[in-house]
Amino acid sequence: MKKTNGKIESVRRLIAIVAVVVTVIYLYWRYVYTFNPNAMFFSWSLFGAELFGFVTTLLFYFSVWKLPKREAPPPIPGRTVDVFIPTKDEKVSILRKTLLACNDLKYPHRTLVLDDGSRPEVKALCEELNCLYLARGNNEHAKAGNINFGLQHSTSEFVAVFDADHVPLPHFIDRLIGYFADEKVGVVQAPQEFYNVDSFQHRVDPKHKTIWGEQYLFFSLIQPGRDRWNAAYFVGSCAMLRRKALDEVGGIATGSLIEDMLTSIRLHAKGWSSVYHNENLAYGIAAETLKPFHIQRQRWGVGSWQVFFKANPLFIRGLTLPQRLCYLSSIIYPLEGFQKLIFYLTPPIALITGVLPMRALDVDYLMHFIPYFAVSTFAFNEMARGFGGQVMLEQFSMGKFFTYMKTIVVSLIPRKGKVFKVTPKGESDTSYTPVTLIIPQFIVLFFSLGSMVWALVELLLGYRGDSFVVAVNCFWALFNSGLALAIVQYDYKKLFQRRGKFRVPDTVPVLIQVAPDEKAPQHLAVADNFTEEGLSLFIIGQIPIEKELQLHLILPGKTYRVRGQVMQQRSVTADHHTLSHVGVKFSGVDQGTKDEFSRYIHESAISKFMKEYFTHYKTYLEKRFMDKQRFHERAYRALAYLPVISRAEAGKHTYGVMKDVSETGLLLASRVRLAPGSPVTMDVILDRQRLPLEGTVVRDFFLESEEFPEYLVGVQFDKASREKVPHLLGIADKVGAFLHG
């Protein structure tokens, strides 16, 4: 958990209280004075939607009122742990990465693959990677039944559960198992982080190095907040459970599509505690397009209603009041679908019919609405601690509203043989979105824009005189149109994305040589992202398409020699240099090397990349009142990846990558440690030229992975080198613009 200033937290809570009071006053005023007697249904609908928003906001404030700060306790040695990987129809290539990572888990354990698909290729994979394979031959109770089957074949004290696409870091168990020293702890949950940030549920800004994820609010804020109330719950993956606790509640709960939450409710009701350890310890694959997203959210929504009707936390014995409230907020959220529908339909109805869900949409109304809206938005953003992103949340509400509405219908209509649908992930052929899935958004888009045009034409022709009402509703309709358009656009973009697999951004020095000429000169370049199948190179110069290359990938700790072929190239000319981005596909790479690449990517590159990006923005209070040193304005830095050959005092040279450069220094990704205070000599490679620079190391950071050691080194230029910097900055600016748009 990010350290937060205590005073800011107090101010936040005060603002939240003010917002609640203001909202109560506003809602009272709405109820008493504003209902349109000629449109009572319409009035009640909008009021009901606002009221629902208030209730969910109250529950949200309650959940995140205070955030605990947890430090992982030291691991308790000598315990038995089984790692369960339930799977059904996920691709073997995806499962392979997870199993490779499970084998790298440092804490002694067994890995059990629970294959509900009973697939021979999975069995073969398990044999190859020395994992235990279990298949029960039926799919009864879906994932819950599968894990319970695993429990029947396990005698370990603890089980760790990962979805097939969740690749754990080597220290996963070490970080979590210490919490079980407290005998009351039944489950320890870590966040579910996803690395494919080009997915439907992520928004990335490479220029400002920010990522917004739809689930960050839940995993980075709501779960830690609930942890304080002992109400953080098991989310089906990236968690460890105590066998004894599971046995006490009859194993993983069945009878709901969200078996994880139901299990947690039962554990809490029996007096077991839960812990949420807020550190990314595994990386998975997020739903890539709207279709898997829809499948996943529909399953969660239906599951919520199943819990609501069958094991309503308000009435189950043994839960504390805070636990009941936290669970309540987790199961009523699909109602948001109806709330949003009302918000989407109100402006078009008002624009077309002239009927309003209030007596008048006039200055008086706005004078009540604007302060309420401003205060509650401000309070929400502060209480969301920088994970809110309200516009983004609204965008995803637009993407989900119909799905959520469907969940209620699906839950109420009894159907035989309901099938547990696994969320399709990772290059799945079924992940494209049929147009039918975005019809609701299309309808909102065209209805909103169409009603706007209608009302404006009427106003222009003098057929109506409610210009202020029209204008305000037009703005609202435009906002809704923007939300709908975003969903349609992202899905459309994803549909035509050529790249099948997410390439993890990284900066790897690569020596390239045109094959098959072994004596051909080698050029130093930088790979700015790569997968097990290929990479993309940034070079100053050009390489013909389809050209065969010999590549020396200088990964931390080891260099790999592979062949590749240029598949595509994008070039621009800047300052007499040709800058090219070259897509290279590996050829003839053996499985062992691919596995090594996979391990590097998942155990090092992804962590580095995720740490390089900000997943939360600074709230107003943070910007305004937090220690200025933490947010002081930095000198301008050009983000540009250029290869560097560096030499420390000992004289041994090493390859690295310049990550950014300013007038006074640069940031170097180095394969060896350069101690602060030591002098360093660097050659920045620009095409066939070398730009020699000298400086002093001012700081260094070790990038976590022990097996793939890498350092981020801050170098301050000496006086002579600073004179050369303007030239470098000029090129770096061009490179940065080329790479990051």
Next chain:
Amino acid sequence: MSMKKGVPSPGRVLLLILAYGLLILSWHISHGSVLTEEALSILAGQHVLEGKAGFTYNGHGGNPGNSSLSYADPLSMGRYGSPCFDAPRLILAALGDKFGGLPGARVTGVLSGIGLAFVMYAAGKILFSKKIGLFSAIIFIFSGIPLYLSKIATGDIYTAFLLGSSFLLILFAGKQASSRTAGLLLAAGSEVLFVAVMTRYTVAIFGLPLFIYVFWRHGAVRTIAFFLLPLSIIAALTVYFSLLPPWETMLASMFNLYRGAGFPLDTLTSRVLQFIAMHYLLAVFGMFHAEGGRTAILLAVLSLPMVLLQVVSNGSQAIAENMIYCIVFLTPAAALGVDKMGILFSTQIPSTWVRPFFTTAIFVVLWVFGLDQLRWLERQHPDMSPVFSFLMAEGSRGMTVTIGSERPGYEHSYRYHLERLSPAVSRIPLSFLTAAPPGEQGIDTRFELLAEAPVNIGEEPVMEPAVEKRPDFIILHEDFERISPVSTELYYAGQDYVLARAFQIPSFSGLENVKLFKRRLS
């Protein structure tokens, strides 16, 4: 702001905006009949051009369309004489009228309006960026009140132009590296502000916030030396030579009006915000803009004094006219708000066309809203053309006319039109006769006093010969549904007059009754 390929330069876009402004302001410029204040402006301008001694119109004394403080405008006390800061506009109006009739006179408004649109661009550019400057100009030229006031020959838009120019000079001073240039610009800004105040007294309300702004931006020494001192000198001279003599009259006028007004606060607030709610709504979005949100707050605060004055003074008239001064400050903030709304509505969709699309859509809404507001404002003033046409057709050279209305000033509109027929037409304003104490004021009283009415406003009362006691026409004009002398029609009908024609003129409050009585031929 760097301009992409294929995108016209800001200068060209600005020219397009101003060209559109010129087009929309020229469109249907001859709408309706002359307004009272227009008639006053043109007639006063004529006086200046004719070099009449004892120039009597110094601004807008008869303007009923101002808040209570403006009623107290000492410049309306024509008999004392005062420097006429309005003169350039009045002369232009008179010249325009001479060569182009009423549309010609209205060109003064068009010029001020276009000038102010440019000022809005420049203010937006200085405060934010070229893009926001262009947005400011567009919002201004799309807004109902600026359009309405720029299409008529009254002084409001002229004053707004002066106020805007003063603000621009102050902003420009803040951008100067040289303290001498900054000082000169500040001094110019203070002088222009004073001129603006003298042309419309209510603008004085912006003096204090602008002083605070200058103090905050430039520090005490420069503010005192280059802003306060020039302002004090010109103000002292004007007060001594022009304002001090009518001081008591002015104060009495203020208090009388304050006592007379009595609108409920919420009604008054609604009326005020009716004209600027959209600008404030957009400005609120501007306040949340990552770049310049604080400046938007500052601009909104600068605009507030006029709203407060209007509400506190209880003045219910000329709200639209006074709100143009708020718009001068609010427009750049509203422009920033449009930019913020564009960002918000495009919900971070990474396509180059999305944000321009939504921004354009917002402007389309504002355009339609502005045109509708313009139409509404134009409907506020009844079109008296049928009445004038009737008088022109039925009247004759040398006829005498009496106008009876609760609204002081209608006579100027009649006068403007009747003088087209014959400069020799005499007017005996009946409204001047209603000043008798309550209880004593009756039809008989009025009629008896008729003979003693002055024939020309502002001139020393002249006793009319007895034969002129009975005018040829009596016009009884109802105003804003208030009890009007129209109720006296039966009396006149029973005397020597016969109802020649009754008109029902559509106005925002329904139908206004105008009845024309003609003297019986003896």
